[in-house]
Amino acid sequence: MGHADLVARLVEAGGLPGEWRSVFERVPRDAFVPDLVWDDDRRPVHRAREPGRWSGLVHRDAPVVTQLDDGAPDGVGYVSSSASMPSIVALMLDELDVAEGMRVLEIGTGTGWNAALLAARLGDGNVTTVEVDPVLAGLARARLARAGFRPAVVAADGMAGWPGHAPYDRVIATAAVRRVPYAWVAQTRPGGRIVTPFGTAFHNGTLLRLDVRDDGTASGRFGGDVGFMWTRSERTPHGSVEERVLPGHDHTESTTDLHPYEPVSDFDAGFAIGLRVPGMLATVVHDGAPADGRFTVYLMDPGSDSWASWRITPRPRGRYRVRQHGPRALFDELAAAYDWWRRIGRPAHDRFGLTVTPDGRQHLWTDTPDRVLDLVPDPGKERAG
Ligand SMILES: C[S@@+](CC[C@H](N)C(=O)[O-])C[C@H]1O[C@@H](n2cnc3c(N)ncnc32)[C@H](O)[C@@H]1O
Incomplete structure (x- = not known):
């Protein structure tokens, strides 16, 4: 079983849109996943020692845990980086709706695979990816270069976006937020799009697509069962x-x-x-x-x-x-x-939407942006301290 089988299964399941198929074929996931990963029971799997198990984890349509506890050797086993589930990677890239020549900012470089897919489709010069963990950023940059890609890999907190290369046509986050930072909106061209996993302390989560308007607001709906790790500043403090x-x-x-x-x-x-x-x-x-x-x-x-x-x-x-x-x-x-x-009629999650305004406030609504709900989205860290 190898990368070609993974792509074939994604195609068969109808989860790989036509314009991404050849890109997925050209960019093998296994070139980006590190030699040490963790299985579903959080047991370490070393590529050299257990090549069959490693390959089995990497070539299935599931996330692969690639870092625990921000790299600390003796933590609680908190998953702090992973290679996202391939069908979700494809879904999010499809939702991003890119076209030739567009400039994209990714938040959450992780292994670098998603950045490689974007660079293969849009060209190195159009892709910037930001990773909060400088060690992971360095490793991803090296893997990307080995695979022949040179997007800008920046070690920084992506909650501030990356103003240096703005404006972007598209922003994609691969870690979940409870609030959309206004910086992402400010750095996206009017008419551009932001795709991010979104959740609350109670529910993680779904996908949010926001379209950025001329007036500096961004608005769009939630939709889909998409659970991601939190961006670093929005993690809920541990505690059993x-x-x-x-x-x-x-x-x-x-x-x-x-x-x-x-x-x-x-x-x-x-x-x-x-x-x-x-x-x-x-x-x-x-x-x-x-x-x-x-x-x-x-x-x-x-x-x-x-x-x-x-x-x-x-x-x-x-x-x-x-x-x-x-x-x-x-x-x-x-x-x-x-x-x-x-x-209110048991609305499904995809009847809810969100508008972000230039004052940084977020307005939740149902069905249409004018039907604003009197709710404060989960402020996460502010409450969780
Ligand atoms: C699910 S992984 C990303 C998977 C990645 N896109 C790939 O292709 O492998 C989430 C990543 O987001 C990073 N991250 C978390 N908070 C961040 C932040 N505030 N800014 C930038 N990166 C962040 C984590 O360190 C982690 O590597």
Whole structure:
């Protein structure tokens, strides 16, 4: 199994638009993935020691973990860089809607594969890619050069874009944001497009396409099931249930009929709730096998040190115990947001859109940009501290 098989499978699945097919054929993913990667259980796989396993991970349509803990050897195992899933790479490039001669800025160089695909299509001089980790940027630059590509690879925080090569016709981010930095809009030509993964603490996430207008605003819709790692400054601080939910914490106690099935597990409900309830993470802890039906949903806001636990048992039905601690009553916020989503007609995530204005504010809407919702998109770091 090799790169040609991967491309053939993407074509067969209908996930590789015609104009990108020959580009994907010319730019092998394996030339960009490092020799050390991690498998789905976060076990290291060395190319030289286990060539078959390495190749199996690289030539399938799945993300490949290429760095943990920003390269620190003894971290918690947080995925800090990866080669994105090839069908998602193709989808995002298709959404970017490039044409010959366009200038593109990529945020999140990672392995350099996506930058190579862009450079193969548009030419080295039209592609700038920004990577926050200088070590990764250096490695990607070297791999690109070895493969015959010389786009501008910049080691910098891509939240500021890269004004040096602006204006761009297109901006593509390959790490998720909770707010679109206005710098990306300011550096895109009117008529240009921004494509970025977007999520909230509760829901990661979907894809956002913004079209930039003459008046300096950018507006567009969400759409698609696309989960990405966060841009570095928008990561939610680590913390397990054991670290956040402490035995000595005072709490209120109540019961509810609400089952978490839809509010926590439904893609569209979760997306809407995440927009409405900033900074809230959900973690599900099962007692035994998931089929037992006994589990606890923990809602946590690291920023305010609030948590809620929502205990589900199969019987008696409908009286689930809820405990809440801290200044935010997170379960009440979730229940109210779920209620709101049902009241407004249970809109699917792709009925929501976003407009970014030159003052940096973001306005969420449903269906058309004039139907603005009274919501603050998840400010992420500001709340999460
Ligand atoms: C999913 S990987 C990108 C995959 C990449 N496009 C490829 O083709 O391999 C996300 C990358 O974004 C980088 N990143 C995170 N925050 C960033 C930021 N603020 N500016 C630039 N790069 C960032 C991470 O270090 C990581 O390498």
